[in-house]
Amino acid sequence: MxxxxxxxxxxxxxxxxxxxxxxxxxxxxxxxRTAVGHGVLAALSLACIFPIYWxxxxxxxxxxxxxxxxxxxxxxxxxNYTHVWDVIPIGRLILNTFAVAALISVGQLLVGLLxxxxxxxxxxxxxTLLYLAFVGTWLVPFQVTMLPNYTLLYRLGLLNxxxxxxxxxxxxxxxxxxxxxxxxxxxxxxxxxxxxxGRSSWSILWTVVVPNLRAPLAALSIVLFINAWxxxxxxxxxxxxxxxxxxxxxxxxxxxxxxxDWGGLMAGSGLACLPIFGIYLLLQRHVVGAFVRSGLK
Amino acid sequence: MGRIELDGLTKRYxxxxxxxxxxxxxxxGEFLVLLGPSGCGKSTLLRLVAGxxxxxxxxxxxxxxxxxxxxxxxxxxxxxxxxxxxxxxxTVARNIGFPLRAARTPRAEVRRRVEEVAALLELGPLLxxxxxELSGGQRQRVAVGRAIIRDPRAFLxxxxxSNLDAKLRQATRAQFRMLHETLGxxxxxxxxxxxxxxSLATRxxxxxxxxxxxxxxxxxxxxxxxxxxxxxxxGSPPMNxxxxxxxxxxxxxxxxxxxxxxxxxxxxxxEARDVILGIRPEHLHLxxxxxxxxxxxxxxxxxxxxxxxxxxxxxxAQCAVGGALVHFRGARPLGLAAGQPVALTxxxxxxxxxxxxxxxxxxxxxxxxxxxxxxxxxxxxxxxxLHDGVTTHQxxxx
Numbered sequence: 038m039x040x041x042x043x044x045x046x047x048x049x050x051x052x053x054x055x056x057x058x059x060x061x062x063x064x065x066x067x068x069x070r071t072a073v074g075h076g077v078l079a080a081l082s083l084a085c086i087f088p089i090y091w092x093x094x095x096x097x098x099x100x101x102x103x104x105x106x107x108x109x110x111x112x113x114x115x116x117n118y119t120h121v122w123d124v125i126p127i128g129r130l131i132l133n134t135f136a137v138a139a140l141i142s143v144g145q146l147l148v149g150l151l152x153x154x155x156x157x158x159x160x161x162x163x164x165t166l167l168y169l170a171f172v173g174t175w176l177v178p179f180q181v182t183m184l185p186n187y188t189l190l191y192r193l194g195l196l197n198x199x200x201x202x203x204x205x206x207x208x209x210x211x212x213x214x215x216x217x218x219x220x221x222x223x224x225x226x227x228x229x230x231x232x233x234x235g236r237s238s239w240s241i242l243w244t245v246v247v248p249n250l251r252a253p254l255a256a257l258s259i260v261l262f263i264n265a266w267x268x269x270x271x272x273x274x275x276x277x278x279x280x281x282x283x284x285x286x287x288x289x290x291x292x293x294x295x296x297x298d299w300g301g302l303m304a305g306s307g308l309a310c311l312p313i314f315g316i317y318l319l320l321q322r323h324v325v326g327a328f329v330r331s332g333l334k
Numbered sequence: 335m336g337r338i339e340l341d342g343l344t345k346r347y348x349x350x351x352x353x354x355x356x357x358x359x360x361x362x363g364e365f366l367v368l369l370g371p372s373g374c375g376k377s378t379l380l381r382l383v384a385g386x387x388x389x390x391x392x393x394x395x396x397x398x399x400x401x402x403x404x405x406x407x408x409x410x411x412x413x414x415x416x417x418x419x420x421x422x423x424x425t426v427a428r429n430i431g432f433p434l435r436a437a438r439t440p441r442a443e444v445r446r447r448v449e450e451v452a453a454l455l456e457l458g459p460l461l462x463x464x465x466x467e468l469s470g471g472q473r474q475r476v477a478v479g480r481a482i483i484r485d486p487r488a489f490l491x492x493x494x495x496s497n498l499d500a501k502l503r504q505a506t507r508a509q510f511r512m513l514h515e516t517l518g519x520x521x522x523x524x525x526x527x528x529x530x531x532x533s534l535a536t537r538x539x540x541x542x543x544x545x546x547x548x549x550x551x552x553x554x555x556x557x558x559x560x561x562x563x564x565x566x567x568x569g570s571p572p573m574n575x576x577x578x579x580x581x582x583x584x585x586x587x588x589x590x591x592x593x594x595x596x597x598x599x600x601x602x603x604x605e606a607r608d609v610i611l612g613i614r615p616e617h618l619h620l621x622x623x624x625x626x627x628x629x630x631x632x633x634x635x636x637x638x639x640x641x642x643x644x645x646x647x648x649x650x651a652q653c654a655v656g657g658a659l660v661h662f663r664g665a666r667p668l669g670l671a672a673g674q675p676v677a678l679t680x681x682x683x684x685x686x687x688x689x690x691x692x693x694x695x696x697x698x699x700x701x702x703x704x705x706x707x708x709x710x711x712x713x714x715x716x717x718x719x720l721h722d723g724v725t726t727h728q729x730x731x732x
Contacts, residue, residue: 224417227419
């Protein structure tokens with residue numbers, strides 16, 4: 038009895054400590070892995086966010102302090118913004134750029150949507166060839182199509198107009214490619230059910246497909262809008278004047294022979310970025326969870 | 335009205351024939367189940383009727399009107415999909431009303447009909463929910479609601495219960511039966527589940543490899559399977575199928591295999607042939623005492639018990655008979671243990687014979703000089719002649 042009493046507690050004392058060691062080791066490793074992961078992500082986030090922060094920080098310094106490298110601008114000043122407002126028609130430039138980017142992205146979305154729907158909902162002769170031709174346009178460098186497009190715009194009398202920037206950009210292989218991939222994985226039964234329920238193909242696209250592709254459409258819209266907003270070369274070629282779109286406005290007025298006006302440039306760029314942030318905030322809430330399959334099974 | 339006629343309906347994908355010249359006449363108000371294993375072409379056949387697939391040949395008639403090439407929307411058929419195919423972005427009410435809105439029905443009318451259907455299917459409290467907020471059974475009911483709101487000529491159902499658990503499936507089967515009785519509509523129903531088929535169908539069309547294997551009432555298909563395929567598909571466990579040989583010995587027609595001896599009837603006029611002997615597990619029972627296997631003796635299968643399974647109310651035993659494994663089931667307890675030698679028997683009425691090469695059922699036609707009642711008594715010996723095919727008079731259907 039005495040032996041039993043003395044020997045029995047021994048493993049009972051040993052076991053919990055072994056478990057604790059094991060748990061401690063695992064916990065430390067997990068913590069380390071999490072810390073390293075978070076560290077890498079934080080560094081990447083900082084690398085992305087810092088240039089934007091620096092742009093707004095510089096724009097908010099007093100014009101004579103733009104070369105100050107202190108991390109926080111103080112005292113805050115809107116001098117650079119009023120300067121930009123006085124020197125260039127920044128409001129009109131942003132509005133023009135917004136209109137151009139919006140029309141281009143809507144056009145590309147529409148073309149992409151219709152083409153992708155045709156490529157996935159039907160089987161027709163030459164389908165693969167046509168699809169490859171669509172996607173193949175992505176591989177053609179801009180410089181190859183630049184001159185023919187320019188000549189065509191000249192003949193159509195669209196040089197120096199916003200339409201000249203928009204029309205050649207209304208179709209994009211990127212939109213077709215991305216939307217086709219999404220539509221290919223769209224539940225076929227939903228399309229068949231809508232057909233059985235009496236909808237036409239056109240009606241199915243707008244009442245069934247589009248409402249369920251909101252997430253990819255929103256994501257694609259953001260990408261297309263930013264692409265169009267950032268496009269510099271083609272507007273510069275077609276418009277040839279600084280008071281048309283914001284990209285050219287900023288260049289024309291701030292990159293002069295006396296060197297760049299960093300304060301004005303940062304303020305102008307800061308204003309030019311706002312619509313992008315707005316679009317992102319507006320659409321990003323749609324880019325959450327694909328819920329298409331929730332109606333199935 | 336909702337009579338559907340299929341006339342030699344065929345669908346080929348390159349060299350693969352998915353549906354091979356199927357002809358069916360589905361009467362108005364009938365509940366016809368297309369039954370078969372996965373890949374037998376039953377869903378393809380349903381989609382051909384729905385118009386979702388274009389046939390390679392044959393015709394589809396609805397109430398005598400050729401709808402072979404009519405688009406799905408113009409066929410006046412409603413379909414319930416295996417995946418339910420509910421529109422994820424719409425509420426239950428809008429899902430159910432979707433077909434009516436497509437037909438530009440006035441809003442008030444849509445609302446009224448949706449409420450009617452919701453009441454019928456007990457979906458009233460769920461009308462404002464979206465599909466992702468519903469359970470499997472509720473989604474299934476919404477899918478049915480979307481089909482019945484149109485009051486179509488016929489319903490097409492593609493394995494609508496396959497995603498439900500066993501208990502819900504049983505309850506929904508009962509609902510379907512009631513719904514069919516209430517609406518009186520024609521239903522063409524696809525399933526691979528024999529229990530669903532046997533319990534719901536007014537007639538079953540068994541499909542194998544794209545071909546119609548047998549068409550009949552559940553009783554006919556179960557009791558007189560037209561082929562080895564049908565016999566082996568229906569039943570749980572399915573029919574025992576043993577390679578055997580029909581021979582005449584000493585003035586008796588017998589079916590013989592290793593450890594199997596079945597005395598059929600007196601006669602010398604039956605040509606010896608290779609057959610498949612079929613006996614359903616539930617028709618086998620233990621021989622109380624080994625009687626004579628000679629003239630007039632009971633069919634006899636001798637074997638050794640391999641395993642006994644508890645099925646709840648029943649037990650199923652697997653016995654090695656000759657080189658084959660024979661299942662038999664009966665009320666629990668069977669009183670058997672693995673390794674125990676057994677002798678099994680069955681009534682002659684429960685013997686099925688199939689041609690070994692074609693797999694088709696062999697029917698035996700009673701000779702005219704014997705009264706019909708004789709054939710139903712194990713004590714009497716039915717003199718008969720063996721025939722190919724099921725179109726001849728079949729024992730168990732009489």
